Amino acid sequence: MNTLMDKVFPPGRRTADERRRRHVARYVARHPGTVNLGDVARRLADELPVHHHDFVLAEESRRRIDAATLWAWLDRFGAEALVHVLASDGGYAGLLRRLATDVPLDRVELELLAHLSRPELFVESAFALELAPR
DSSP, X not given: OXXXXXXXXXXXXXXXXXXXXXXXXXXXXXXXXXXXXXXXXXXXXXXXXXXXXXXXXXXXXXXXXXXXXHHHHHHHTOHHHHHHHHHTXXXXXXXXXXXXXXXXXXXXXXXXXXXXXXXGGGSOOHHHHHHSOO
């Protein structure tokens, strides 16, 4: 059965794109010094909902956080923790401080601070709630 997706992106093309994406991810994992913001954006798109992805990229731009720092954070703590630390106004220096220490991340505290600082990031969309069947 032909779907719209098959017409727009033929299966062979999708497979080649997916192979290239996996190859780039493996290469960057082996050579983290080569990471760029495009690699970070692709990884965030794979691991986060769209509104969190957009938030992280906006904060990266506003705070001028380099790709290597973001990649190191993603490898060590994960994408959700990155959203939480940026939402709790941890800042670039906060990211670097936490990466430099071996102290485990207090995820509960970080999540609580993030929810208090930016509650709009962690609430269901009011528009989506209005469209929900009653």
